[in-house]
Amino acid sequence: MDLLERLGLPRRALLLHHDDLGLTHAQNGAYEALGFPTGSVMVPGAWASGVRGEDLGVHLVLTSEWPAPRMRPLTPGESLRDEAGYFPASLEVFWRKARLEEVERELRAQIEAAKRLFSPTHLDTHQGAVLRPDLAEVYLRLAQEYRLVPLIPDSLEGLGVPPAFLPGLETLMARVPFPRVRFLDPYGLPPEERLGFYLDLANLPPGLYYLVHHSALPTPEGRALPDWRTREADYFALSHPEVRRVLAEFYPLTWRTVRDALWGGS
């Protein structure tokens, strides 16, 4: 029996997920303005303590890719930082350098710190940094240990996963007791196609969908991020009344509901 049947839910359900909260004021402001409950917080981000919401997760951070703002690890592991003490700017450098035990210590610290700020419901990871199979094992084990639902896509195709990681990941994913979701992410689409992408959701067949957006307010701080155009495009589209009408045709699932189904309320 799949998750939607277990929950007694309609055949089209949507987890509408706001990525990268806690990084900038503009992302947090968009989360407040849009009013959707689900998103995840970058705990090493300067604005992590400013997020308040009903269905927040931990957006595990192991890379810091822009010139500014930048983020530093919470724990002292040397393999987690560049020469200036920040997380590495690239996934490739991170995957080459990161020592397993230092990553586990850092991820635990981020989850523990998150629990001081809000009541987390789920786990996911910035830039897919935990896709190295030994790190993915830690990610899934910590999810189980902390009773936080981990994001697991139903397929690894089209996500840019390095081919060398695929066999190990497939083995791990085949045996975990967590739901898998159909992953939708308009991040790479040109901004002018964004409204069309959201309106086309009306045509989706039944399924459990997970839609990642990166909405940010159109402010000078938000526009200091090199990829601000795609963030504003999400924000404008998700503010549009026609998109709201399309979204209202889905069951609005939250990770909190999934978590309660897996482990009971807490």
Added chain:
Amino acid sequence: MDLLERLGLPRRALLLHHDDLGLTHAQNGAYEALGFPTGSVMVPGAWASGVRGEDLGVHLVLTSEWPAPRMRPLTPGESLRDEAGYFPASLEVFWRKARLEEVERELRAQIEAAKRLFSPTHLDTHQGAVLRPDLAEVYLRLAQEYRLVPLIPDSLEGLGVPPAFLPGLETLMARVPFPRVRFLDPYGLPPEERLGFYLDLANLPPGLYYLVHHSALPTPEGRALPDWRTREADYFALSHPEVRRVLAEFYPLTWRTVRDALWGGS
């Protein structure tokens, strides 16, 4: 012979200092827009890596006083952090808890990290956190060791220094080989008196003045700080042509000039 004589400078010189760079995009943006060279960077701040300038110092951080954005220590000392892992929100808590050796390790880490980002010329401290006399001794020793000019006011009166710290500080200050400056800080004045404060600088007698401002751009992110009004008041006043005219009557001293006079160029 005082510093101005040694430097062969006019009898009215001004170090116009921009505090709290690196904390928000709005502070950094004001620094770029105003074009004055001197300021200091909060290295644990998210935007520290985004500051570029000719006369930047290290604004040593040991407290994090707002609900958001918040800052974490770079080093693991337990006495430097609250339960969520941030620097303490109040000076009183910090002064009560902070262990000397953990503070020294953190201050060294901030200076070393700053040197990876820019070429620092001077040291000062957020909220006066190093005024506890044993910490002030570390501050002055690190300044000497790293050849960074430390901010030292010519008088401790009116700065809100706890009376218990005064005897120890006076003893330290009497023997250090650094210049002392006349400290001016309009932060606590009502914003509507700010323009008048800056215009009145025209009436100052001869001296070596150090004027702290906290200019920030008028943006949503800048206005998320509880004290945004005083920051914008500095920004608007320092953008005003009449204030610019008054400032042009002072010799525009930099910490880099002072540093070169103390230790030679580097």
